[in-house]
Amino acid sequence: MTPPSQPHSGGEPPAARTRKTFALWRVRGQIPLWTRWILPLLPLGLLLFFYMQAAEARRLDNPMDKLLPLPADFVAAAKASVLPNEFTGEIPIVADLKSSLAIYAVGFGSAVLFSLVFGLHVGAWPWAGNMFDPFLRFLSYLPPLALLPLVLLFLGIGATAKTFLIFIAVAVPLTRSLVLRVEGVNERQIWNAQTLGPTPAEMIWVVIRRITEPGFLDDVRLLIGTAWVYLIAAELIASNAGLGYRINVASRNLNVAQIFLYIAVICLLAFLMDRSIYYINRSRNRWADTK
Amino acid sequence: MTGPAVSLAEVGMQFYNPKLKRHHRVLDDINLSVMPREVLCVVGPSGCGKSTLLAGIGGFRKFTEGLCMVDGEPSGEPNRDRGVVFQDYPIMEFLTALENVEIGLCFEKFTLIEHLLPSLRKQRSREVRKIAMEYLSFVGLETHADKYPRELSGGQKQRVAIAQAIAMKPKVLLMDEPFSGLDPDTREKLQLMVLRIHRELNNTIFFVTHDLEEAVFLGNHIIVLSQFSPKRTAEMGATIVYQQELVEYKDSLAKDTPEFHQLIKTLRFHFHNHA
Numbered sequence: 010m011t012p013p014s015q016p017h018s019g020g021e022p023p024a025a026r027t028r029k030t031f032a033l034w035r036v037r038g039q040i041p042l043w044t045r046w047i048l049p050l051l052p053l054g055l056l057l058f059f060y061m062q063a064a065e066a067r068r069l070d071n072p073m074d075k076l077l078p079l080p081a082d083f084v085a086a087a088k089a090s091v092l093p094n095e096f097t098g099e100i101p102i103v104a105d106l107k108s109s110l111a112i113y114a115v116g117f118g119s120a121v122l123f124s125l126v127f128g129l130h131v132g133a134w135p136w137a138g139n140m141f142d143p144f145l146r147f148l149s150y151l152p153p154l155a156l157l158p159l160v161l162l163f164l165g166i167g168a169t170a171k172t173f174l175i176f177i178a179v180a181v182p183l184t185r186s187l188v189l190r191v192e193g194v195n196e197r198q199i200w201n202a203q204t205l206g207p208t209p210a211e212m213i214w215v216v217i218r219r220i221t222e223p224g225f226l227d228d229v230r231l232l233i234g235t236a237w238v239y240l241i242a243a244e245l246i247a248s249n250a251g252l253g254y255r256i257n258v259a260s261r262n263l264n265v266a267q268i269f270l271y272i273a274v275i276c277l278l279a280f281l282m283d284r285s286i287y288y289i290n291r292s293r294n295r296w297a298d299t300k
Numbered sequence: 301m302t303g304p305a306v307s308l309a310e311v312g313m314q315f316y317n318p319k320l321k322r323h324h325r326v327l328d329d330i331n332l333s334v335m336p337r338e339v340l341c342v343v344g345p346s347g348c349g350k351s352t353l354l355a356g357i358g359g360f361r362k363f364t365e366g367l368c369m370v371d372g373e374p375s376g377e378p379n380r381d382r383g384v385v386f387q388d389y390p391i392m393e394f395l396t397a398l399e400n401v402e403i404g405l406c407f408e409k410f411t412l413i414e415h416l417l418p419s420l421r422k423q424r425s426r427e428v429r430k431i432a433m434e435y436l437s438f439v440g441l442e443t444h445a446d447k448y449p450r451e452l453s454g455g456q457k458q459r460v461a462i463a464q465a466i467a468m469k470p471k472v473l474l475m476d477e478p479f480s481g482l483d484p485d486t487r488e489k490l491q492l493m494v495l496r497i498h499r500e501l502n503n504t505i506f507f508v509t510h511d512l513e514e515a516v517f518l519g520n521h522i523i524v525l526s527q528f529s530p531k532r533t534a535e536m537g538a539t540i541v542y543q544q545e546l547v548e549y550k551d552s553l554a555k556d557t558p559e560f561h562q563l564i565k566t567l568r569f570h571f572h573n574h575a
Contacts, residue, residue, distance in 0.1 A: 198390035200360040201461075203378035205404035205468060208412070215403075215415045219394040296394045296448040 078266035086266035101255065102274070108250040109240060110278075112168050116175030117236045121229055123176070124183035129221075131184070132191025133213045145185050153178040153239055157246060166247040171240055178239040179232045186228045190221040223297040226290040233282045237275060303372050304333035305472055305504040306340075306357055311366035313352060326352045328539045330366070332523065336471075339498055339505045341519030343512055343571065348525050349538040350508045354476050357506060358382050371471055380404070383470030387477040389457040391449055391464060397456075398445035401432040401463045435463040439493065455486035462490075466497055472504045473497070480510065487514075494518055512571065516563045517555060521545050524570050542570035 032041050040048075064077035078086075090102040131137045131145075153174055164170035194217060202216045244253025252271055259267040311332075314325040326349040334340045342350050355361040356368060359378040368375045370382065378384075391400050405428045406415065414421045436442055439459040449457050458478055465473060475494070479487040491514060498505055509515050515522050524542040544567070 195390055196360075197386050197388065198392075200355070200358065200378060201384055201386060201390045201464075202392070203360070204358070204380065204382055204384045204465070204470070205407055206380040207407045210412050211407055211415060214412060215407075216392065219392070222394075294394065296450065 075263045076265055078269070082266040083270060086264065086270050090267065090270065105250065105252045105255050105271075106274075108168075108254075109244065109252045112171045112251070113175065113236060113240055115168075116172040116240070117179055117233075119172075120176045120179035120183060120236075124180050124187055125218075125225065127180075128184040128187030128225075129191060129213050129218055132188040133209075133217055138188065138192065142188070145181065145188070148177075148181045149185055151181075153181075154242060157243060161247055166249070171243040171248070174239050174243050175236045179236050182235075183225075183228055183232055187221060187225055190224050191217055194220050223290055223294045226286055226294075230283050230286050230290075233279050233286070237279055241275065304369075305336045305338070305371060306332070306334040306506065307369045308332045308357075309367045309369075311356065311363045311368055313349075313356060313361070313364050326538065327356070327363070330540055332540060332543075334472075334504055334506065334521065336504055337498075337502055338521050339494075339507060339519050340521045340523065341507045341509060341515035342523055342525055343509060343515045343567065344525030344538065345571075346510055350510075350525055351476050353525070353538075354384075354474050354506060354508050357472070358384050358474050380408075380468045381471045382474060383465030383468050383472070384474045385458070385461050385465050385476065385478045387480055389449070389454070389461045391457060391461050393449050396446050396448055397441055397452065397460045398429070398432055398436055400449070400460050401435050401467050402428050404464060404468045405431060432463075432467060435467045436460075438466075439463045455482050455490065458482065458490060459493075462493070462497070466501060469501065470503060472506060473501075475505065475507045477508055477510065479514070491518060512564050512567050513555070516560060516567065522567065524567065526571075542567070 032038070033044070060077070064079055067074045067077050068079060091100055093100050131141045156177065157174060160170045160174055164173060198220070199212075199216075202212060207216065240251075241253040241256070244251040245257050248254045252275060256268050256271050259265075259271070308330050311327060311330045312325070313327040314323045316322075317324050330353065342353065344350050352361065356363045357370065357375060359370075359375050359382065375382075392403060395403060409424060409428060410421055418425065433442065433445065436445055439462055441456060441459050441463065444452060444456060449460065452460065462478075479490050482490065494505065494507070495518065497503075505518075507515070507518055522544050523540050525538045526541040544563075
């Protein structure tokens, strides 16, 4: 066998085999510490910058413009939201939050609880899986918002209808996901546990629940946003209280600043919920790689 | 106890593969009796059905033919009498090493409510913990008691799995290639530990391996399973092609004796001629 010809045996030195690359320009590499805070703020900053440019340009064009409010309008909207109503004495934003969060808590909480119990058992008992899997799959194809007119007809425009809508929207995907997680538990792990003599209830509630818990809580986090979507949508369409209702009213009054403000409040709430479940997950399941 | 600890009579197993629409036979006509306090080693080429045989004896899978008796009773559901140690250490990742050993004792002592609300069982927890700690120090892991499995090395995880299994004092300990993922040094230590367990617990060990040397070192009854017995056709599953009872060579020096090498040679002959 002849050795491969060496292209650089002549005059010029061989090219360096390790390339020096810019820290950010490495596929799946480590980014330097100083960028960790700046990079996440950059998109938001850019958005704010362009928004301000556009808003000021519009205001110069038409001093009565209402579509792109300026900071002063936001301050006014915020003041209007926290000052008590002159007739009822209620603070508008507190009343709205109370109404929306009560529905959210009951709907989301009951959905999570239901999914936990139902999903664990449907996943753990093959006959239950056989019985409910097709039904759950059918339900998961169903867009919950398409149910809204029916729900409004049956349950009225009050809190019950919205609670039910959130329940359906969250419980179906959460249950399905948990069923898949339970069915995906390593069979040898189940076998191994069986030789330690648990009762079926202990098998489900002590072993399988703990194995699937980190994933389940991650699913819960993902569905926080979904629940908000359906709550706000329902409130926009038919209601007489709540954050979505207020957005609807503000939209009719062309009070864009208030809409923005309420959207920010919703985002903040969802963010706080997400973080709190994340930290609960992390502290309860230190054994798992929670991201 | 006079009868065999495990006895298989004309046992076979076949699966139906719905995608290929055909039956797939894994085990065929296996007759075997394992006496109490025997260390039975099953060797055979990979994929021949050694693990399936173990799963059948453990009650994890059902044999489709024949009769499998464990301790004089038909092998039904898995239970505490048949401890198991698998190759990939499927211990409970959400429990620490100590809690993994405890959990079996907890299942024995506590109700579901007491499992979910540990504050209800303070005093008795301490007793259980003490017993578990003894088993954990038996496998030499007392200093790693509070570590989660993912903080442990493969060998340490396997030790936890062994401690977990023997804490139940099983009559039959099923081991499914327990040491094949480990480095030679750890493997030898754990092999000696298996012998120590056998001496102290006086139980029956059903040990599946593909390593002939390991089988000769640990076993005093070796069977060779083969996918290809002389009479075999394509539809047949693995069956026992060779059986040998051994004198015991049970210390670390045994590996150098001429008898040891002679035995391995004999086994290798059968292993290759039928596989």
